Amino acid sequence: MMILLAGCLIFLVACRKDYEAIPLEKVTIEYVFDKDDSLGTYANKFLNSIYSKLPEGYNRVGGDLLDAASDDAISGLSGTSAVSQLATGAFTSYATIADETPWGNAYAAIRAASIFVSNIDVSPVKEKLPNGSSIRYAWKAEARFIRALFYFELLKRYGGIPLMGDKVRELGDDVQVPRSSFADCVQYIVGECDAIKDSLRPNPVVAPELNSHRVTRGAALALKARVLLYAASPLFNGQNIEAGNVLTGYTSYDKERWKLAADAARELISENTFALLPDFKHIFTTQNNSEVIFFRQGSNNTTIETTNGPIGFAQVARGRTNPTQELIDAFPTDAGLPITDPLSGYNSNDPYAHRDPRLAMSVLYNGARWLNTEIQTFQGGQHIASGAEPGTKTAYYMRKFMGDFENAVQYSNVSRDWIMFRYAEVLLNFAEAENEYSGPTAAVYQVLKDLRARAGVAAGDNGMYGLKEGMSTAEMRNTIRNERRIELAFEEHRFWDIRRWKIAEQVYGRPLHGMNILKEGAAFSYSIGEVFKPVFAAPRMYLYPIPYDEVVKNDNIRQNPGW
């Protein structure tokens, strides 16, 4: 009897039609873009998750900076590291360097941004920007910026890439999208930047403690300037690695592209919303300063110091980034003259005295002050590698990005945002493009003077900060390239610059050098020795190979030439 009753009950309950087909607590897209939520909470969280996909910078390539694969630095690791593989070409399309293959991650971020852009209009977000329009227009523009930024990350590595548009692909859709031409990709990214710049928050941001990490108008303009500069550079504009291949660059040279780049940079400069921070050392450790345009938020920590700081202290550090002698030699003296100039006052027996102040702020050398003592990177010194312990192979350590620990005994937490766009770069972009288009005009000279004045270089009797007057376009080009190298050292620019200028064959064709210092009594003797032999297989290594699996699965994708 009881069994019969229980059976009937089970039968009745089991026949209900409104049982839970999907778990009720599962957050589906109707919750994320809720048409009844005027705060747009889930939508805002989704946008924050898109921000978190931005690349992290600093020691992101197998524990080393990306610039440790350029001629600016080498890895302090003994044996093979990811950057040494990059620098010697020890990768193929099926055995890529994992940290420098953003293909999958970039498209995942692009998808997230496209989902956001397609669905955010449903949310009736009431909060308003200072100019009166709903904040969701700013959100939408921010997602579009991040999407454009990821497309640019792919573009500079691979050339033309598949553009996915606003459509979010579902399981049955055809995903075999072919690669778009380089020109189309540049046009798309620049078009996105132009379309969103008026919807974004203007600079300076209201309530910076809440919103400084967000994409602003300045960021969109800075991205546009950088993309156009890269598009006008020799690798893509005129010296295509495979003539006639629309995927790897433009098929012919056009000087007007330099004008577009100069105009884009000028557009941001003329808005006067950013200024060079007077103190070079603190650009990276001071939050919300006047020079930062866009950054990826990071926590306050001592990671950079403990990963890249000198070994041999009680405070343990690993010395991963070893700047090369080539980078050190690029810094002029404090009169602004290159060290090869006989009038510069450079003394090869005391090479670190009277140098451009940025040298001391970017690099730790023998005799520099750090953690309450002087660095000893001479042979047998306290802070140099011996035996198996990683340290410095070049007698230099990186100092940029670190806090003020000259007189401290221990590292303490430092604000650690990864700055992706800063005003100094936009100025250099303008100078480079303007020089290529119009030659060394007064505006170009002014940029260099401003950067050197900020750095602390002496103005000199003629107010030229050591710059030669009446330079030709070629001389100015070399000066600008050198200034870019020392100003933006370790900020993931040099690696791309030597490729887009097509000088990688020369730069990687020579071995890299470090300094051997011997202490003789109270004096030091300096000699230069080889530390690393890069390998560059031109022209194919100017672009990365598309990952092998992607080429096999997608019948419409063409691999880059030579891979």
Place this chain on the structure above:
Amino acid sequence: MDVSLFDNQLQITGDYYRDRYADLLQIRGKSIALSGASYPPENIGVNLYYGGELTITYQGRVSDLNYFITANGSIEQSKVLFMDEQRRDYEWNKRTGLPVGMRFGYIADGFFGSAEEAAGSATIAGYTPIAGDIKYKDLNGDGTINQFDEAPIGSFKPRIYYGVSAGLSWKGFEVSALLQGVANRINYVSNFTTEMGFQFMNFTYGQAYEQITGRWTPETAATATYPRLTADANHNYNKAGSSFWVRNGSYFRLKNLSIAYNLPYAWMHRLRLGSVKVFANAQNLFTHAAYDFVDPEVGVGAYPIQRVLNTGINIKF
């Protein structure tokens, strides 16, 4: 099919199957990263399993002697019919059409006799082999050993299981035995604790097993069966998945043998007992395996199957 002949003295049972499994859960081949999302498993795989089983039993009786013998065997083979495999540039890389779960690896081709020979041959990127390391075949001739040189190293032959069970009883004696075995089986030996030894403390400490005495040395190069011993971090080269570590896993085993004697009824009756039986029995008495450094049924890492010998008296009141 079941057949019974000669007044139930001979019984034959046979079975043949050809099973096609479809809708197996697999991630599709065109799982392209451009969509930005990870692909779920879908019902697209198709496998084929086919084989047969045969059992023959004969029971007989000759005056007081009763006996029976049973032999059974089964054979099975499988094939991957569809797994949405994408274009493979080389024939030997293809997985479709091979037995399900076929193992892939490099083809091993002896040892390097000298450092010069090693320098002149193709090698895995990032490693320089020296004399005594395993030489791998460069199937596509591109100078490096990588995923394009992986070929099937498992067995293509169908797996065969067989067994024989026999027994007889005569005037109170009972004897029975069970033998089982497997043929055409591969044992892939990847436990380097037994195959290479010295795996602890930076590869300088630990037990070595007897098969390692066949390691390569310059003097014994012609007859070496194992690669050179090494105490450094570059040991991964010899541990790569390859045909070198494939062993014959066939074996047969006398699983059970038992002898018993029931004391005559006449004695029992006088002693007023039900029955008394004296027995001796052995499990896993004898094993023959082609590769017998580890228990062939269990493999490495688990406790081997024990040989058990039992004797006793069974008294019923």
